[in-house]
Amino acid sequence: MVLKIEHLTGGYTGVPVIKDINLEIKAGEALGLIGLNGAGKSTTIKHLLGLLRPQKGQIRLNDIDLSRQPSDFKRQVAYIPETPVLYSELTLKEHLELTMMSYHLNEKNAWVKAQELLQLFRLDDKLEWLPIHFSKGMKQKVMIVSAFLADTSLLVIDEPFTGLDPLAVSNLITLINEATAAGKMVLMSTHILTGAEQTISHYAVLNNGTIEMVGSLNAIRAHYGLTEADPIDRIYQVLNQEQQNA
Numbered sequence: 091m092v093l094k095i096e097h098l099t100g101g102y103t104g105v106p107v108i109k110d111i112n113l114e115i116k117a118g119e120a121l122g123l124i125g126l127n128g129a130g131k132s133t134t135i136k137h138l139l140g141l142l143r144p145q146k147g148q149i150r151l152n153d154i155d156l157s158r159q160p161s162d163f164k165r166q167v168a169y170i171p172e173t174p175v176l177y178s179e180l181t182l183k184e185h186l187e188l189t190m191m192s193y194h195l196n197e198k199n200a201w202v203k204a205q206e207l208l209q210l211f212r213l214d215d216k217l218e219w220l221p222i223h224f225s226k227g228m229k230q231k232v233m234i235v236s237a238f239l240a241d242t243s244l245l246v247i248d249e250p251f252t253g254l255d256p257l258a259v260s261n262l263i264t265l266i267n268e269a270t271a272a273g274k275m276v277l278m279s280t281h282i283l284t285g286a287e288q289t290i291s292h293y294a295v296l297n298n299g300t301i302e303m304v305g306s307l308n309a310i311r312a313h314y315g316l317t318e319a320d321p322i323d324r325i326y327q328v329l330n331q332e333q334q335n336a
C-alpha cells in the first residue's frame with residue numbers, strides 16, 4: 091500500500107490555500123505534517139478525507155483514486171480529529187457499532203478488539219454513557235478507540251496529543267507504533283514535536299501552503315540550521331522568521 095498526494099492544489103474558494111502539494115507515505119511509515127498556524131495542515135487533511143474538492147492534482151491509495159472511487163478510498167481511511175465529533179444521542183456502545191457498520195467489520199471480531207481498546211483507555215465500564223457524561227479527554231479517547239477499531243490501511247490524526255493525559259499519550263504512541271509495524275500508514279499533523287518523534291518516520295514542513303521540505307528530524311535540523319543541542323520546537327521560530335523576512 092502507498093498513499094500518493096500528487097500536485098494537490100486546493101482550498102475553500104477559487105484562491106488556493108495549498109499549492110502543488112506532493113507527499114508519499116509507504117506501508118509502515120508515519121509522516122508528521124508540521125507548520126505554523128495557518129500553514130495549511132488541516133486543509134491538506136480535509137482534502138485527504140474527501141471533504142474538499144481539489145482544484146488540481148490527485149490523491150491515490152494504491153490504484154484507488156479519491157475523486158473517482160470516494161467510497162472505496164474512504165473505507166481505507168480512519169480519522170482522529172483534533173476536536174472530537176460525537177452524536178449527542180448515541181451511547182459509547184452505539185458509536186462503536188456505528189464504526190463497525192461504516193467499515194463493514196465483522197461484529198464478533200470487532201467487539202473483541204473494541205474491548206481491548208476500551209480497557210486500554212479505561213472506558214470499558216462506560217459503554218452505556220452518552221457524550222454529555224464524558225470529559226474532553228474521554229471524548230478524544232472515544233475517537234481514538236473508533237479509529238483503531240476501524241483497522242484501516244491509513245490513519246489520519248490531527249493534533250493527537252492535545253487534551254490527553256500522559257498515560258493516554260503513551261498508549262496512543264504504542265498503538266501508532268503497532269499500526270506502522272503491521273504495515274499501516276499514518277499521517278499526523280502536530281505542533282508537539284517532542285514525543286511525536288517516537289512514532290514519526292519522516293516529516294513534511296508546510297509553509298504558507300507549500301511543502302518546504304520532507305525529511306527525517308536530522309534532515310530538518312540541518313535544513314533550518316538547528317544544532318543537535320537545539321530543542322526541535324525551535325523550528326517554529328525559524329519558520330516564523332522566514333515568514334517575516336518574506
Ligand SMILES: Nc1ncnc2c1ncn2[C@@H]1O[C@H](COP(=O)(O)OP(=O)(O)OP(=O)(O)O)[C@@H](O)[C@H]1O
Pocket residue numbers: 102103107125126127128129130131132133134
Ligand atoms: N473554512 C475556511 N474557509 C476559508 N478559509 C479557511 C477555512 N479554514 C481555513 N482557512 C484558511 O486556510 C489557511 C490554512 O488554514 P489551515 O486550517 O489549513 O491551517 P493549519 O496549518 O491547519 O493551522 P493550525 O495549526 O492553526 O490548525 C488559513 O489562511 C486559513 O485562514
